[in-house]
């Protein structure tokens with residue numbers, strides 16, 4: 001019998017890859033879509049969609065009804081105030097978890113949190129992701145649930161890291177934060193395969209699990225520049241950008257976000273996230289309980305990610 005999975009955030013960078021991987025594995029994917037026109041772009045990977053948002057209880061009820069699993073991937077990743085983030089990352093979680101756990105036979109429930117949730121004091125985004133996990137733990141007691149905490153995710157369709165790799169492809173690497181900083185990364189298809197693994201097999205205690213691309217100890221900016229330089233076949237000049245250089249535009253964005261309906265990416269909170277020296281994580285707990293392991297390291301992942309100058313030059317040079 002076909003298994004049905006409800007997916008929120010299906011029109012986003014990560015959600016669409018999750019839909020594709022679940023669909024390819026034989027799941028019938030029911031997606032929550034805010035803007036009907038966007039459903040066309042994922043039509044190949046979904047069986048049906050429900051029009052609505054996380055604020056629409058009726059739509060959420062239709063979404064989770066009679067499902068075997070729910071992947072809650074929708075999230076606010078831009079914003080200035082705690083309220084802007086909480087409306088989606090906390091209140092939205094509460095609504096969908098209440099409905100899913102109230103089902104006669106509650107579905108297996110996986111939520112995309114973030115490694116940022118490990119440091120809730122850094123930003124409104126990080127605090128909202130941690131609060132979302134807490135809400136899931138409190139309201140989802142009767143369900144089989146986990147939250148995944150990915151680090152920086154990259155791959156086809158990403159718009160946040162792409163500009164940085166584009167610049168690197170042109171020979172310049174603006175590096176924010178400390179030169180000693182280390183961070184983990186994850187290719188988007190590997191994240192989707194982790195979701196599939198747990199949705200298929202379950203097997204972990206309720207809780208939040210970190211995951212990364214298999215590079216123990218993560219990357220330094222020097223590592224990323226070296227790998228990218230190898231792909232592009234050109235020297236990349238590192239330019240250190242002290243966070244205080246960005247403080248003025250970040251503060252301006254934050255003010256505009258507070259005063260108007262504006263959802264900026266660069267804010268003082270985002271700067272504190274960028275300046276944080278340790279975003280390295282471990283696969284041990286998740287691999288131990290779910291049996292998942294990553295397959296794509298940064299070099300291969302970047303080669304699979306079209307749209308940045310280095311990639312184009314690499315392809316042309318072969």
Ligand SMILES: NC(=O)c1ccc[n+]([C@@H]2O[C@H](COP(=O)([O-])OP(=O)(O)OC[C@H]3O[C@@H](n4cnc5c(N)ncnc54)[C@H](OP(=O)(O)O)[C@@H]3O)[C@@H](O)[C@H]2O)c1
Pocket residue numbers: 008009010011012013014015032033034035038052053054055073074075076077088092112113114115149150151152153154
């Ligand atoms: N990208 C990363 O590096 C990264 C790292 C760690 C964790 N995450 C988490 O992964 C999840 C997906 O991130 P992403 O990078 O794919 O972001 P994205 O491209 O901005 O996608 C966000 C998705 O959430 C949907 N959404 C936002 N607010 C909604 C609402 N109120 N009701 C219904 N849907 C709503 C969006 O719908 P529309 O298309 O209609 O806007 C979109 O489908 C987020 O929870 C994020 O916190 C991302």
